[in-house]
Amino acid sequence: MLRNYLLLAWKVLLRRKFFTFISLVGISLTLATMLVVTAIIDYHANPPRPYTKQARMLFVKSVMGKSKDFTTINEPHYGFHDKYVRPLPGVEKFSIQTESTFITYPNGQKTTLTAKIVDGVFWEIFDFEFLEGAPFTEDDNQQRRMVAVVSEKTRQRYFGDASALGKSITLGSKTYRIVGVARDVASSLSVSGDVWYPVSIDLTPKDRTGVLDEGAGGFTSVILANNASDLPSIQAAFQAMLPTVKFASSNIEYMQAAAETNFGVQAQMFFGFDSEDKDYGKRDNATRLIALLMALTLGFMALPAINLVNVNVSRILERASEIGVRKAFGASSTALVGQFIVENLVLTIIGGAIGVLLAEAVLLWITSAGIFPNAVFHVNARVAVYALGMSAVFGLLSGVLPAWKMARLPIVQSLKGGINA
């Protein structure tokens, strides 16, 4: 039966070229828009290298500190990550980072460089691709060796096409020997940077012992678990640890924070930081963001869906006599609803496929125009499955209602030409 429906759908769509064309334009444009947005979100939710192990990663970034008089939301000190987060059970690898910007003048050109100041384990958690040399090690970090990794772009700025290995780069008052060149990653990913050097070099005693609100803070950390399934228990251990934190030199009484997945971190950034937020660190921001995105998607699709419902109603009304005839010759209402739904699904899925092609073209353009520097966007398998699902929902939404309405119409009335005839 399905084969008949498909064949019939094909014949009808070919025969009604104008309707088919108009519907396909509407469906494919809507889906293409959604796909472009989805692909960009997907890229950031499931980023490429160096986030290969992202499914096993948790991030500790901004925390909230509460005192009688004030609330602060800040990235904590090195000491907090080192003393409280590092020892949590289930943590396989652990890395602490901070960042800084430097204004430099390579070849007389004023340049602002973002320096990521990291330990050696950082390079074991994030699998950067090295064009030259290798990352510095944890031993380099411990021994405070004056070494640095630069990005592809930084190498270009300083040395043109020549090798950077063994050459030096001066940041502020310090000069580092370049040991590796890492391929650029999209600058919209938080791991991106222009230059990396060992965190121990700059650490002050205050950084090492401080927790929160004693001086600058500004450190973040990444946890790598053995298994993605270990993440919830690590998150629970993190929450259990928070009440044990001792605040050395301030009147902060307690803190709220979370060890979040990369997507969770981005969701928190999306929702913003509010010092009035009583549930800071306790909320599932990732789920909240996904719910919001789904709601937006539905809202965005509602208009074209309603439009398609309208087009379908009039299209099906036009075919009242066909419905009457089919029923007269033995079609059940279910068979007719099936036929119209298949017709609509074929239409929306073809629309979806065109939408995928359109979206891919737009993403190619976004990539080459550098709107998100260094990011390469595609409609990948995950996004394509999502697209297919969305077009199917779209097809069902816009097909079921009119089909059902029409199939319920008494035969004699259908034969006379429909509801108003």
Add this chain to the structure above:
Amino acid sequence: MTLQHAQTLTKAAVLELAGIEKIYRTDSLETVALANINISIQQGEFVSIMGPSGSGKSTLLNVLGLLDAPSKGVMRLHGMDVTKLKENAIAQVRNQEIGFIFQSFHLVNDLRVLDNVEIPLLYRKGLSGSERKQLALEAVQQVGLSSRTKHFPSQLSGGQQQRVAIARAIVGKPKLLLADEPTGNLDSAMGDEIMNILHTLNREHGTTIAMVTHDERLAAQTDRTIRIFDGQQVA
């Protein structure tokens, strides 16, 4: 009444109507379209139904064809009470037993001749695509349109369209053919062609036919005429 009894009673009757009534109710209006209709149509009969416009002929034919349910009364098809059947069962009975021909042809404009003719077979289980095609080709041949199978309805004359509609009505080899003014939209030459086909079906295949017509000349060619006036059976 036992089933046995019902069967002996209606031995040769294809259709039996007893006390059939059809009332259309709207908010303000009640139209008695059919009142106390008692008809029996025998196997192999060619019956015509006549009456003035608005007298209830189409309503009667729709009731006969199970396209519309009567408000009251009993109707038996091959002895089986069909007034109590559920929608899907009725659809199957129509599919297996009855073929329809309409005044305005009611072909599906988006489908080619052969696809139009195939329609009743789509709702019949156990037929393969090639079997359906074979049966449709035979039906098209019976109405003399073998050279037009790939045309769309709009590419055919009225008479040809009605012949396609007849092919569609007979493709499932129904025992009963119902035609509502089948020649009403055709000139007399085309009308005669259609009548010839109907007579051939009736004579050579033993198909029982009930046909609504305005034309005394056509009614005269049938075995018997049922006359309706204002929803009442007058002959």
